[in-house]
Structure formats: structure tokens, C-alpha cells
Amino acid sequence: MGATGxxxxxxxxxxxxxxxxxxxLWRRLRRLGVAQLADGLVALPADARxxxxxxxxxxxxxxxxxxxxxxxxxxxxxxxxxxxAAGMAAARAAEYRALAEECAxxxxxxxxxxxxxxxxxxxxxxxxxxxxxxxxxxxxxAARALRALGGTAAAEEVAR
Amino acid sequence: MRWATRAGVHIDRAAxxxxxxxxxxxxxxxxxxxxxxxxxxxxxxFDMRGVExxxxxxxxxxxxxxxxxxxxxPVLWRVAEAVHEADLxxxxxxxxxxPGLDVLLRGLSxxxxxxHTLAVSGPLFDAxxxxxxRRLLLGREPA
Numbered sequence: 001m002g003a004t005g006x007x008x009x010x011x012x013x014x015x016x017x018x019x020x021x022x023x024x025l026w027r028r029l030r031r032l033g034v035a036q037l038a039d040g041l042v043a044l045p046a047d048a049r050x051x052x053x054x055x056x057x058x059x060x061x062x063x064x065x066x067x068x069x070x071x072x073x074x075x076x077x078x079x080x081x082x083x084x085a086a087g088m089a090a091a092r093a094a095e096y097r098a099l100a101e102e103c104a105x106x107x108x109x110x111x112x113x114x115x116x117x118x119x120x121x122x123x124x125x126x127x128x129x130x131x132x133x134x135x136x137x138x139x140x141x142a143a144r145a146l147r148a149l150g151g152t153a154a155a156e157e158v159a160r
Numbered sequence: 161m162r163w164a165t166r167a168g169v170h171i172d173r174a175a176x177x178x179x180x181x182x183x184x185x186x187x188x189x190x191x192x193x194x195x196x197x198x199x200x201x202x203x204x205x206f207d208m209r210g211v212e213x214x215x216x217x218x219x220x221x222x223x224x225x226x227x228x229x230x231x232x233x234p235v236l237w238r239v240a241e242a243v244h245e246a247d248l249x250x251x252x253x254x255x256x257x258x259p260g261l262d263v264l265l266r267g268l269s270x271x272x273x274x275x276h277t278l279a280v281s282g283p284l285f286d287a288x289x290x291x292x293x294r295r296l297l298l299g300r301e302p303a
Contacts, residue, residue, distance in 0.1 A: 055209045
């Protein structure tokens with residue numbers, strides 16, 4: 001059996017009502033790029049940063065009247081880990097593809113809209129990169145599209 | 161006074177330590193622990209799970225300390241925006257310096273001890289504070 005890596009898991013249960021804390025938690029989990037293993041169970045590859053992020057969320061769940069537990073675990077087989085990683089990579093790939101499409105659309109836009117889009121898409125690109133633990137090929141496509149958009153915007157500045 | 165936080169200092173803990181030493185306790189001594197159970201009895205914990213001075217609601221620990229200690233200095237609150245975005249990056253504030261600050265602090269955690277990170281980042285936060293102080297006084301970007 002090949003060696004599998006360490007993962008940090010957050011198990012949580014939140015009251016159905018009010019829905020505010022559920023929505024906030026969902027949004028924060030999404031920003032972290034977690035793998036949803038089951039209802040109320042998410043995972044991230046373990047490092048100091050991911051562990052700390054999930055620790056704060058565990059506290060948020062407790063503060064909202066729920067229950068939460070933090071676990072460090074290894075998938076029992078490499079196949080299971082590979083499946084987990086592939087699922088996360090596919091989710092990021094979809095985000096990178098959407099970003100590349102938005103970049104292409106922004107190249108065709110007017111100068112003011114283009115520079116606004118460039119700023120927004122760079123922020124978005126950084127956010128995706130932060131939750132990208134298993135970089136898919138689409139990552140490079142998105143970076144290239146963003147560079148092209150940046151190049152167009154800069155050429156515009158010079159011409160003006 | 162003694163203050164305790166978790167080992168592996170990043171932006172929020174480094175900023176908190178600077179804030180504590182500059183504005184709350186010039187004699188502050190810092191202890192770094194791996195587990196909340198290891199916090200010495202005489203130390204005040206910060207930026208750890210389950211302690212008063214941690215992440216509260218959407219706030220990072222730096223903001224929580226400002227609130228709990230009723231520090232209303234607008235310059236500190238502007239520094240807090242940079243710390244918040246460097247730590248949480250949730251887009252709540254417009255702090256263009258935040259990504260750079262995050263990269264520097266992460267790099268410091270790779271090249272030295274927690275004590276070294278605090279020693280180096282202290283003057284950085286002094287500089288950030290002074291820049292924003294002048295900016296607020298002038299009402300524009302300082303030279």
C-alpha cells in the first residue's frame with residue numbers, strides 16, 4: 001500500500017434554524033475549497049493553515065449552538081485519497097474555466113469595464129489559487145487568459 | 161504580563177503581539193504553545209480556539225483585541241483592515257497592502273523562529289501604523 005497523506009476533517013452539526021449561521025458556514029467552507037465527505041463532514045489536506053481555518057469554523061459552529069469536532073486522519077487506501085483529490089481538482093478546474101471565459105469576455109469590453117474586470121478577476125484568481133490543493137491543467141489556462149487581459153489593459157494605458 | 165498564543169506565528173498572531181506590546185503591555189512576554197491545554201496558568205491566551213481574544217463572528221483576533229480593550233484609535237482600525245484581509249481575505253475591506261503583508265509573514269515563518277518573526281515584523285507594523293497615521297492626518301497618500 002502506498003503512503004497516504006494527512007487530512008484534517010471537520011465534523012459538524014448545526015441547528016436547522018436560524019438559517020443565518022448555516023449560510024455563513026457554507027460560504028466559508030466553500031471559500032476554503034473543502035471536500036464534502038458526507039453531510040456534516042468536510043476534509044482538507046492537513047497543514048498548519050488548513051487546520052487553523054477549520055478550527056475557527058469549529059468555534060463558529062459551537063457559538064451558533066451546534067456541535068463540532070476536528071480530526072486528523074489518513075485515507076485507508078491511496079485509491080480513496082486519489083478519488084478525493086480528483087474531486088477537488090475537478091471543482092477547481094471548473095472555477096478556472098469560468099475565470100478564463102470571463103477574461104476572454106473582458107478583452108472585448110470597453111477600457112473602463114476591462115480594467116474593472118481585471119481587478120476583480122485577479123482577486124478571484126488569487127482566491128481560487130488559495131484553495132487549489134491539487135492544481136489541474138486548467139490553472140495554467142486561467143493564468144494565461146488573465147495575463148492576456150492584463151496585457152491588453154496595459155497596452156491601452158500606453159496608447160492613451 | 162505573560163501572553164500565550166499558538167506556535168507557528170502568521171499575520172494575525174504577529175499583529176496581535178505587536179498591538180499588545182505597543183498599546184496594552186510594554187513589558188509583554190510571549191509564550192508559544194502547541195495545544196490550548198499547554199497555556200501557562202498566569203498567561204493570557206490570544207488567537208487560539210475557545211479563548212476570549214480569538215476570532216469572534218467575522219472578526220480576526222486583532223479586531224477582537226481592539227474591541228475588548230476599547231481601543232478606538234482610527235489608525236489602529238485601519239491597520240486592522242489590512243490584518244483582517246491578510247488573514248481572512250474575505251473582501252470585507254479594501255486593503256491593497258494585505259496580500260503583500262501575508263506573503264512576507266508567511267515567508268518569515270519559513271525562515272526563522274516565532275521569536276524572530278515577532279522581532280522582524282514589529283518594525284513592519286510600526287511602519288504600517290505610521291503610514292496610515294500620516295495618511296489620515298493629510299487626507300491623502302503621504303510622500
